[in-house]
Amino acid sequence: MAAEPSSEVNPHYLDHVIHTSEARPVQAIEDIVSQNGIKLLAKGAQVNEKVRERLLMHKLQKPLEDCLQVTHGVMPQSFGPIGEALLEQHPLLKAICAHDLYPGAPATLATLKLSNPVQSLLTVYAQFQPDRLKHTAGVAMLALALARRLLPGESDRHRMLALAGLLHDVGELYIDPQYMRPGTPLGPQEWRHVASHPVVGERVLRHMPGAGREVAAAVLHHHERLDGFGYPRGLQGAALPLNGQILAAAEWLMALIENSDTPLTRASVANKLIPGEFSRELTEAITLAAQGGVTATAAVDPVPLESAIPRVVAIVATLQRFRAARPWMDERIAAARPSLRAVLEAALQRLLRIQTAFSSTGLDADDADALVAGLAEQRDAELQVELMTVVGELEWRLRELERELLLRAGLLPDEDIAVMRELLARLKAPA
Numbered sequence: 001m002a003a004e005p006s007s008e009v010n011p012h013y014l015d016h017v018i019h020t021s022e023a024r025p026v027q028a029i030e031d032i033v034s035q036n037g038i039k040l041l042a043k044g045a046q047v048n049e050k051v052r053e054r055l056l057m058h059k060l061q062k063p064l065e066d067c068l069q070v071t072h073g074v075m076p077q078s079f080g081p082i083g084e085a086l087l088e089q090h091p092l093l094k095a096i097c098a099h100d101l102y103p104g105a106p107a108t109l110a111t112l113k114l115s116n117p118v119q120s121l122l123t124v125y126a127q128f129q130p131d132r133l134k135h136t137a138g139v140a141m142l143a144l145a146l147a148r149r150l151l152p153g154e155s156d157r158h159r160m161l162a163l164a165g166l167l168h169d170v171g172e173l174y175i176d177p178q179y180m181r182p183g184t185p186l187g188p189q190e191w192r193h194v195a196s197h198p199v200v201g202e203r204v205l206r207h208m209p210g211a212g213r214e215v216a217a218a219v220l221h222h223h224e225r226l227d228g229f230g231y232p233r234g235l236q237g238a239a240l241p242l243n244g245q246i247l248a249a250a251e252w253l254m255a256l257i258e259n260s261d262t263p264l265t266r267a268s269v270a271n272k273l274i275p276g277e278f279s280r281e282l283t284e285a286i287t288l289a290a291q292g293g294v295t296a297t298a299a300v301d302p303v304p305l306e307s308a309i310p311r312v313v314a315i316v317a318t319l320q321r322f323r324a325a326r327p328w329m330d331e332r333i334a335a336a337r338p339s340l341r342a343v344l345e346a347a348l349q350r351l352l353r354i355q356t357a358f359s360s361t362g363l364d365a366d367d368a369d370a371l372v373a374g375l376a377e378q379r380d381a382e383l384q385v386e387l388m389t390v391v392g393e394l395e396w397r398l399r400e401l402e403r404e405l406l407l408r409a410g411l412l413p414d415e416d417i418a419v420m421r422e423l424l425a426r427l428k429a430p431a
Helices: 011-021 049-056 076-089 091-097 105-110 116-128 132-150 155-167 170-174 188-194 197-206 213-220 242-259 263-273 280-290 305-335 338-361 368-377 381-409 414-427
Strands: 026-028 039-041 068-070
Touching: 011 026, 011 049, 011 116, 011 170, 039 049, 068 116, 076 091, 076 105, 076 132, 091 132, 091 242, 091 280, 105 132, 105 155, 116 132, 116 155, 116 170, 132 155, 132 242, 132 280, 155 213, 155 242, 170 197, 188 381, 188 414, 197 213, 213 242, 242 263, 242 280, 263 280, 263 338, 263 381, 305 338, 305 381, 305 414, 338 381, 338 414, 381 414
Parallel strands: none
Antiparallel strands: 026 068
């Protein structure tokens, strides 16, 4: 886990800075001084591989992030064309961001004031993951749009949430890159590192000039959910502030927009299957903003429902293993200490909700042959899209459950981790 940025220099962040320095100069904008008064780098000195070990050997008087400047860094004006291109690419994003009383979302991003530390941090992040700058711009515009609808007239708060959208994932810079590679298998301890990025981002931004506590708090909460099944803290209900809810919904929506041909259908299905993750006000704001701008089943070629059959069978098998594991879970819940009991109960409730959601679709028919025949005969394009979206959402929810259990297991003692590993093993298909 990352150390407080105000003392030790995080080696992973420093490596990203050095990587950035290979493309554009990075220099100290003031003397960099250790806690015991040693001048490590003078103002104007270049930050590169040559000074890496010197910086890592000492705790600093000021965060390294606040002392650096990246030449030709990310400029706020660049988010104008990035935002416009995203709006043209994604009709749902364009519909949600449209507003009669405010300037366009890309224009607002282009006029954000970025302090030198914020600008440099964004530049290092963009160098680390170039494609993710589009994602952060999309999240920023959605956070801005939702804030405008839920908090009319609070322009300063709107801009603060847009800035939080740009910065929401900067905590990833402080995590060992081995855990960030796509496809890397993650156990409880490894997933704990990945899931720490909101906490690390909050620590970095809390006292950073140009960011501050409100931005940091929203970043901390951008993976939380109202029903308590988010991370890193599993906040529930009133414990999750509105700023955090808005940024969390913006991040969730942008992921759907980027990864689905029918994001509005996906959002609608998600809210029906697993209600309560976002407030009624937020979901209504999204629905109202989208109305008239894009249809739920935008023109896409429906996938033949026959292809869903093996996926439905796999979901059925997982839920059958859950039912078989239920007595074992009840026994462990009854005997567990409070911390483990809370995790097991959360897992049980989420599995029950997934089971109920699946039953409501009619896809868990006892007669497999009848199900296959019914799917094969279904030719209604809109229904095909919705059913395939339901299948995809349920698959995602089962993967999400595993991820959340890995995270929560990583916070438990070793003997309790063993219980969680057994639960996951009971839910998984035999190898």
